[in-house]
Amino acid sequence: MATSWLAVDPGCSFTLQNLPYGVFSHSAGQPRIGTAIGSNILDLAVLQSKGLFQGPHLRQSDCFSQTTLNAFMALGRPAWTEARARIQALLRADEPALRDNEELRKAALISQSKAIMHLPANIPDYTDFYASREHATTCGTILRGKENALMPNWLHIPIAYHGRSSSIVVSGTPVRRPRGQLNPDSNAQPHTAACKWLDFELEMAAFIGGPPNALGQPVSTAEAADRLFGLVLMNDWSARDIQKWEGQPLGPFTAKNWATSISPWVVTFDALQPFRCEAPGQEATSPQVQAYLQEPDRHSFNIQLSVEITPLGNTTPTVITRSNFKHLYWTLEQMVAHHSVTGCPMRPGDLLATGTISCDGELGQGSLLEQTMGGKQAVELEGGEKRTFLQDGDTVTMRGWCEAGGVGLGFGSCTGQVVSAHP
Amino acid sequence: MATSWLAVDPGCSFTLQNLPYGVFSHSAGQPRIGTAIGSNILDLAVLQSKGLFQGPHLRQSDCFSQTTLNAFMALGRPAWTEARARIQALLRADEPALRDNEELRKAALISQSKAIMHLPANIPDYTDFYASREHATTCGTILRGKENALMPNWLHIPIAYHGRSSSIVVSGTPVRRPRGQLNPDSNAQPHTAACKWLDFELEMAAFIGGPPNALGQPVSTAEAADRLFGLVLMNDWSARDIQKWEGQPLGPFTAKNWATSISPWVVTFDALQPFRCEAPGQEATSPQVQAYLQEPDRHSFNIQLSVEITPLGNTTPTVITRSNFKHLYWTLEQMVAHHSVTGCPMRPGDLLATGTISCDGELGQGSLLEQTMGGKQAVELEGGEKRTFLQDGDTVTMRGWCEAGGVGLGFGSCTGQVVSAHP
16 A cells, blocks of 8 residues: 655544545635645645646646635546546655655645634535434434334435525534524423524535536436535534424524534545445335436445534543444435436535434434433533533534545544523 | 606616616626616626726725626625715716716617626525415415414514525526426325426515624624615425425425526615515514514515416416515514524625515415415416416516605516426
């Protein structure tokens, strides 16, 4: 396996296999595109300006000096493959072009500790799916009882709703506990107050790339693979008490429009290929899923996921969720095909989130709603504190990690601290 | 009342009182900003480049040579007021600056018949409300019966869902009948087919302007007035059979993500002031609406609305809906305050639609779903054709018109023809 002339600590997320894309700035400079390698960022705008991307799909482009990844995402798979191969070559131990050019190395390598990370893209539209069968089953059980846990449409449709893109923030941004309209005891008069049932949702989200499909032109599951640019971790912060009162008949609105955190580094599907695995069988959908949801190459990815809560003033995080992307019932290709079956245009930078990723097992629940069965059973944290929902000062951190045959890569983290509501 | 040196036909939508903003192009030129006056467009990019906007809020700006209105929207109310006063002055009969400058007039006046209209803004986020009590009551009656027509939350919350901005198109764009997943007989197996219950929804939509509120910072009803830039007509095309099967628990998704048409000319709230009227009383909300939804200056606008259907090959349109914006139970200010009560950022160019605008009376229903009570009673068109839902080739045209004390203005039209589904 190829190694880099740059030191990459064992267990580091950002290996030579990974090379995720992100938007960073440092000192007074404009945000621009970089890739993470070890504890550094390789400034791709510098490399591009020095003429180091001379392949046919990139030599005319200034995509890496943009303040978002949208232009690079729009170029499509041939450009992504070309960029990845070139960056991997420049970092390989046996390649002198960057290794032996001290001036260029100084200009192009920045310590991650000195960089500020930004949202990786301008997100034209954000969609949140509901693709985990375990999550939908537990939520349905809490709301409607075990017998009617899954809605009749759930095994046929990758259920989703349009989300709010204006409140998507990059990991590290503090999130303010929202005020809103509540009616915990559904018969009485509602009131306006700070959310009491503040929750996280462990999700991942895919950025769409390639040229947009025209209005009226669906994207098939086969075509979807070339429209999937990369993945990030997502915390879909949720105000459960607001959601309970507003949610019918049109779905969540202010319960989820106040903050959605994503990790800053977009891990590409090219990097994820060594971690492909089988997706769950869909035999439960009888007789079978609709033709437009069938896949020539159905697969998932083995991505281990965790959620930690760290209360204010506590230095020991408690891992309260362990789950895996591979459990999702609906694949990303099926999400794209369903989203666009009516001809809905998918634009570069659009974000498709999976919904909460839960699985069976003790720590498998990807939200406090599920862990506490609707706030009924408290979770114990290291040091003895208990939680049904999040308290002010709590920091929630999500991590993602892939490992196979001695090759590993990570997603870094998606973190955010809850700050108290406006009085 | 002031008149223009430019001829404006009686009954024309685009009077000197109106001066709506739009994005247009002609010949090979770039799209830019104009205002409609009579049957012409006044090219504001030309006027700006000639230095004709020298007020303090516009003299440094090139907002009118942009390809969208977002930059102008972002400038906020002082700039909007300044621009309106200046344009109105330049067009007034007694003002020679433009009237007597033939060269400038030739460069700046374009016949609307020679222009192509574009979407007025890049729409970062699109939200669709459900603000008509008559509409919500009729839909609820069709779904749940008369006794439970209004959901318990409806009188307390301006209910809404996030919509899809990628499929918003300008008036005149043909809309393709979508294919999707259907289950008209809810117990059987779903199937994939072209939508059979294709519907329109008569709506209006407000563009947000001004600098965005920070994440976590609500916008009050009092502040909302300065965040409301202008209004357009909207047809929220809906696939009722897809909606019926997918709609629970998270609301409409593919049923409404394939086309939403808006009129090209944004009529400003400054222009609408002469048509202010009382908004419906909210005594039905007991004891009263929440404090954050109360208004220092509650009002609505008297805007007459109509919908026509013209079948293919038929030259006579049938007016099948007559309604009025003033019937909406929730005001735009309440929508903004509710949307942002949790701290959701509202950005310039965001679009807030009202939901279907229905009222009592024979033609008061703003959708075929309501007119036909769920497809049960056909509507008769001129020439004898009948409709429960829309057929291929049908053109749906919406119009809006204000009149008070001899002053009138119009919204022009929002039109679209249904083309047949992909095979």
